[in-house]
Amino acid sequence: MVLDRRTLLRGGLVAGGGAAFGLLNGSPAAALLRTRPSLTHGVQSGDVTAHEAVVWARSDRPARMLVEISRRPDFRHARTVPGPVLTPGTDLTGKTFLRGLPAGEEIHYRVRLADRDRHGLVSAPTVGRLRTAPRGRRDVSFVWSGDLAGQGWGINPDLGGYRIFRAMAAVDPDFFLCSGDLVYADNPMQERVALPDGRTWRNVVTPEKTKVAETLAEYRGQFRYNLLDENLRAFNARVPMIYQWDDHEVVNNWYPGEILDLPQYGEKRVDVLAARARRAMFEYTPIAVRDPHRGRVYRKLSYGASMDVFVLDMRTHKDPNGANNSPTQREGVLGTEQLAWLKRELRRSRATWKVIAADLPLGLIVPDGTAQEGIAQGDGGAPLGREREIADLLSFAKRNRVRNMVWFTADVHYTAAHYYDPEKAAFKDFDPFWEFVAGPLNAGAFGPNRLESTFGPQLRFQQAPPRANTSPAEGYQFFGEAAIEGSSQELTVRLRDIDGKVLYTKTLTPAR
Secondary structure (H helix, E strand, O other): OEOOHHHHHHHHHOOOOHHHHHHHOOOHHHHHHHOOOOEEEEEEEEOOOOOOEEEEEEEOOOEEEEEEEEOOOOOOOOEEEEEEEEOHHHOOEEEEEEOOOOOOOEEEEEEEEEEOOOOOOEOOOEEEEEEOOOOOOOOEEEEEEOOEOOOOOOOOHHHOOOOHHHHHHHOOOOEEEEOOOOOOOOOOOOOEEEOOOOOEEEOOEOHHHHOOOOOHHHHHHHHHHHOOOHHHHHHHHHOOEEEOOOOOOOOOOOOOOOEOOOOOOOOOEHHHHHHHHHHHHHHHOOOOOOOOOOOOOOEEEEEOOOEEEEEOOOOOOOOOOEOOOOOOOOOOOOHHHHHHHHHHHHHHOOOOEEEEEOOOOOOEOOEEOOEEOOOOOOOOOOOOOOHHHHHHHHHHHHHOOOOOEEEEEOOOOOEEEEEEOHHHOOOOOOOOEEEEEOOOOEOOEOOOOOEOHHHOEEEEEEEOOOOOOEOHHHOOOEEEEEEEOOOOOOEEEEEEEOOOOEEEEEEEOOOO
């Protein structure tokens, strides 16, 4: 199913029917005045804390964003928060920052768009819901995964689109931790793909998805593509997102300063591509960043006494992919400033659980051709290369009695549970911890990758596909669920498949 620009534009402008009449009468300006603005891609919320949240929307034309909020689904006693004017400068996207919300409550919101010139022309509302973080020790849960529309596997209407989001919504989490690769800007799509069993995979395709993204408009189009899926839009309206990026928002395995040697790219400078991708990412996700040029991805979000979420950015400060075996380097994936921030915030945290949202796994070997893309480099000995930065962090946590760190990631396109045991590690100066891997959401399935023993990871569970780039039609798509029980503070992690079936469960008791 190919959606061209004319079809998409027509679908956005004729909601209500009046625009077509005006255009037929030769007056596009009059047509816009006679019709109401409309929301084009649903609503999203994100970066929710006890008293704050971000609500996102996109318009079909310049308009003022208005957000009504209420404790009640019927919106009695609602208050209206005026948002920004959505303009072509942000591709008609915008965020309204909500303040003064009550802690630990379900909040209902609805978004309308007001015409800039005729304020009585207001769009039909789109409704959403979020739950604010609690103040004390209360039950808290989230789901996590990553990797959407990768390897040419996009929205397939024959299979119900991105149906994994239905299973994730059924868990009714407090938020969705997106572990990166929310778009695949470097993976063009074809309308039809032959499957090994003789079936045909059928993609919805837009113009921006027929080539690699290079321009700002093409990067924006990557995000718009995924929001065509009704499952994702419905999920976004009910579950807030905590978003981090990885490599495919820009190009596979990228790092700052890289010059591409790929014929499909006219723009070879990754720094130029990353700046455009970064702007599109901040425009299209409900991350609490106002300025796309100076905003940062790494941040901490608190969920009461039960949990602090530390969102890492392992791309912006990444060193070049190479042998990754330096015995002296001090940085590699976090950088000096981010590492200092993480240490400081971990030491200050009084939450029971410290959730580390990482866009790369720690102990899995992830090659990039003959180079190394990940943190592990395969020799199993003392920390080398990027491992040295992680070793520094883990030693710091042990010295400062930072208890109950748990790492959550995606990236490798299968699901697994790893227990990092200093008694079985080449490097022993750390407290034991768990790492849970879940993905992809809708992409080619791969793996499993090989673990290396520098930090002593022990494989406790994994499920991987039978072959590389197994399509979502075969079911090897995964997400994880993490739930903290308020009174005991036990953390239960469940790894689930595309339909929500529980594959593995681990309950962790917090250290005191």
